[in-house]
Amino acid sequence: MSANHAAVVDEIFETLAELAPEIRASLPGRRVKSGETNPSGETRLEADAYADELIEAAFGEIDGVGTYASEEQAEPIDVGEGPVSIACDPLDGSSNIKPNSPMGTIVAVYEGELPAGGDRLLASGFVLFGPILTMTVARDGQVYEANVGDGDIEIIDDDVTIPDEPTVYGMGGRVPDWTDGFAGFIEEVEQEYKLRYGGAMVADVNQVLTYGGIFSYPALQSAPDGKLRLQFEGIPIAYIVESAGGESSDGTGSLLDVEPTEFHQRVPVHLGNAELIDRVETHLADA
Numbered sequence: 101m102s103a104n105h106a107a108v109v110d111e112i113f114e115t116l117a118e119l120a121p122e123i124r125a126s127l128p129g130r131r132v133k134s135g136e137t138n139p140s141g142e143t144r145l146e147a148d149a150y151a152d153e154l155i156e157a158a159f160g161e162i163d164g165v166g167t168y169a170s171e172e173q174a175e176p177i178d179v180g181e182g183p184v185s186i187a188c189d190p191l192d193g194s195s196n197i198k199p200n201s202p203m204g205t206i207v208a209v210y211e212g213e214l215p216a217g218g219d220r221l222l223a224s225g226f227v228l229f230g231p232i233l234t235m236t237v238a239r240d241g242q243v244y245e246a247n248v249g250d251g252d253i254e255i256i257d258d259d260v261t262i263p264d265e266p267t268v269y270g271m272g273g274r275v276p277d278w279t280d281g282f283a284g285f286i287e288e289v290e291q292e293y294k295l296r297y298g299g300a301m302v303a304d305v306n307q308v309l310t311y312g313g314i315f316s317y318p319a320l321q322s323a324p325d326g327k328l329r330l331q332f333e334g335i336p337i338a339y340i341v342e343s344a345g346g347e348s349s350d351g352t353g354s355l356l357d358v359e360p361t362e363f364h365q366r367v368p369v370h371l372g373n374a375e376l377i378d379r380v381e382t383h384l385a386d387a
């Protein structure tokens with residue numbers, strides 16, 4: 101990464117750390133539906149809209165950021181001159197606000213125009229609104245986790261690495277809607293590991309980073325491209341998991357090699373220990 105890009109990336113994650121307590125503080129008052137849907141047809145909560153506006157305004161102020169794109173908006177927005185584009189999922193897993201379960205914010209920093217593939221990703225990170233307010237960032241092939249409860253980056257772990265011995269698995273989609281290949285894979289892993297699924301990608305992936313295992317939102321019979329969005333969720337979280345020593349897959353290969361054709365395109369997602377990703381790919385190929 102050039103020194104110029106590195107300085108912009110620094111400022112983006114310092115800004116995200118500052119925003120995190122502010123977004124969290126806004127959540128209790130914004131637990132209700134806004135009456136709108138986002139470009140992927142999902143119900144938009146007031147919390148989604150508020151976080152998106154806050155993040156867009158703050159990132160738009162950063163020198164070097166030319167474009168802000170959000171899962172909540174149909175098209176990328178021109179926010180100034182600069183070589184860097186941000187793709188953001190302002191509140192990942194926002195349906196968890198009702199039961200007061202964890203959610204997150206995902207930020208991907210790409211070089212140049214969007215849509216962009218993993219080859220143009222400069223860095224990515226997520227905030228996890230859990231019992232502790234943390235931010236996990238991957239850049240230059242290394243991952244750190246920081247406490248951002250006070251708006252500053254206080255490093256907890258400067259080299260997050262997925263444990264060698266997996267223990268958990270979690271996956272989305274109704275079981276009867278799974279493909280035969282994926283169902284066959286789960287029949288195998290459920291004998292070996294413990295099911296843990298929370299319904300917010302960032303939290304489900306963070307437990308995989310913590311305990312080892314696999315998170316999937318697979319291709320479904322009714323939705324061959326799955327649910328998660330490549331630009332905002334698939335690529336940034338794949339880069340974090342791969343930088344922590346794990347692997348990612350869309351069912352056939354790394355999510356970082358999938359070329360985006362559409363801005364809000366969906367993609368099947370598998371993330372976790374290399375051995376489990378290889379196994380899911382084998383099951384899907386053999387089915």
Ligand code: F6P
Nearest residue numbers: 192193194272273299300301302
């Ligand atoms: O952003 C989409 C999302 O909320 C992810 O965070 C999560 O993994 C998934 O949807 C949950 O979907 P479901 O409600 O189908 O389990």
Ligand code: MN
Nearest residue numbers: 189191192193
């Ligand atoms: Mn999301």
